[in-house]
Amino acid sequence: MSTDMLAPAGSPTEARPMDLLRFATAGSVDDGKSTLIGRLLYDTKSLFTDQLAAVEAVSAARGDEYTNLALLTDGLRAEREQGITIDVAYRYFATPRRKFIIADTPGHTQYTRNMVTGASTADLTLILVDARKGLVEQSRRHAFLCSLLRVPHLVLCVNKMDLVDYSQEVFEQIADEFTAFAAKLDAPDLTVVPISALHGDNIATRSENMPWYEGPSLLHHLEHVHIASDRNLVDVRFPVQYVIRPQSTTVTDYRGYAGQVASGVLKPGDEVMVLPSGFTSRITSIDTADGPLDEAFPPMSVTVRLADEIDVSRGDMICRPHNAPTVSQDIEAMVCWMDETRPLEVGGRYVVKHTTRSARAIVRELHYRLDVNTLHRDESSTALALNEIGRIRLRTTVPLLVDDYHRNRTTGGFVIIDEATNRTVGAGMVIQRD
Structure with a gap:
């Protein structure tokens, strides 16, 4: 859906630029993830009239006594027939304060890989729990995966509060249990909100049915959660994606290096180093299609020009001379x-795609397989099957320019590709410390 219809002429969104919040939903089956997203789209008036009419028609045809807002995100026919979410459905909406991209991820265990895909780029994750069931295995699994993927903000939504008579005791019991579990994980920011996605309680506005809850509504929290400090503005990392040499008779000496700023702040005059060559130079200008910039920061896409003619190509990285990523072939x-x-097996050969650099790699060692439900390390495992997580050591044919994933999600993350089929078969997070 285009967000253009959400920002009419003269609206506050034209007056000032808005930041973007990417968030994912997670939880067990039938916890109401798709219904919650449908409710957010409905309450923020982010639906076209024909979209709502189509959902109402399908709901009536199915015999539902209410408009099933979950149908807005369960777009695949198989999903509608089974009443489950399979694919990662992306939806877009905006309020006067912020733009949003939602990844509605599956709740079934066999679709864990889809959940990892949706949460890997998220600033925040909504973990839904059915108030009648409390925490279940998938709730803990998804909380751990969010911690592993370094999602900076977690929101536990205790859903279906209407089915437990909006009980404060039930809510607090679930909140306390989840908070205790999250204390074992790396979850820096946790918020707990009691909601009813079906009826809209505490979604866009505070609910009169839960006067004992003194926190903000879910939408208010999403609009105001502070994400600017989540970006790494210390370590300059600029993976070069493309070398720009205009084929023009009027422009003969232009050489620029295009890419997306992964972290840090770049300014004209800054001394920089190019890896893996190690040559240093200074930034003469930072260009965009709209003209030069005084500074560039993540996730801006820009073209950097250097004072010296250095051999720079796709896959190289621009950084600070005294603050460089690790250059290594053993990952x-x-x-x-x-x-x-x-399955992934020791000795398996793959292609690793890391930022703008690709390398062939071999799995040298599988240290352990991790049980995400108990956090137990199985050091006797010899392979990783579908949806399993483990720690491995890779040997690449060319050096990769990596940071610890905990410090930099962009330069610390990579994907593994099967060189025979060209399919993505794994997602990796670099570890440089225990």
């Missing part, structure tokens, strides 16, 4: 395996 990483046909 320690946590990997989520996504291939249902062949």
Whole structure:
């Protein structure tokens, strides 16, 4: 859906630029993830009239006594027939304060890889829990995966509060249990909200049915959660994606290096180093299609020009001379395996795609397989099957320019590709410390 219809002429969104919040939903089956997203779209008036009419028609045809807002995100026919979410459905909406991209991820265990895909770029994750069931295995699994993927903000939504008579006791019991579990994980920011996605309680506005709850509504929290400080503005990392040399008779000496700023702040005059060559230079200008900039920061896409003619090509990285990533061919990483046909095995040969650099790699060692439900390390495992997570050591044919994933999600993350089929078979997170 285009967000253009959400910002009419003269609206506050034209007066000032808005930041973007990417968030994912997670939880067990039938916890109401798709219904919650449908409610957010409905309450923020982010639906076209024909979209709502189509959902109402399908709901009536199915015999539902209410408009099933979950149908707005369960777009695949198989999903509608089974009443479950399979694919990662992306939806877009905006309020006067912020733009949003939602990834509605599946709740079934066999679709863990889809959940990892949706949460890997998220600033925040909504973990839904059915108030009648409390925490279940999938709730803990998804909380752990969010911690592993370094999602900076977690929101536990205790859904279906209407089915437990909006009980404060039930809510607090679930909140206390989840908070105790989250204390074992790396979850820096946790918020707990009691909601009813079906009826809209505490979604866009505070609910009169839960006067004992003194916190903000879910939408208010999403609009105001502070994400600017989540970006790494210290370590300058600029993976070069493309070398720009205009084929023009009027422009003969232009050489620019295009890419997306992964972290840090770049300014004209800054001394920089190019890896893996190690040559240093200074930034003469930072260009965009709209003209030069005084500074560039993540996730801006820009073209950097250097004072010296250095041999720079795709896959190289621009950084600070005294603050460089690790240059290594031996990579320690946590990997989520996504291939249902062949498991990851020691000796397996793959292609690793890291930022703008690709390298062939071999799995040298599988240290352990991690049970995400108990956090137990199985050091006797010899392979990783579909949706399993483990720690491995890779040896690459060319050096990769990596940071610890905990410090930089962009330069610390990579994907594993089967060189025979060209399919993505795994997602990895670099570990440089225990």
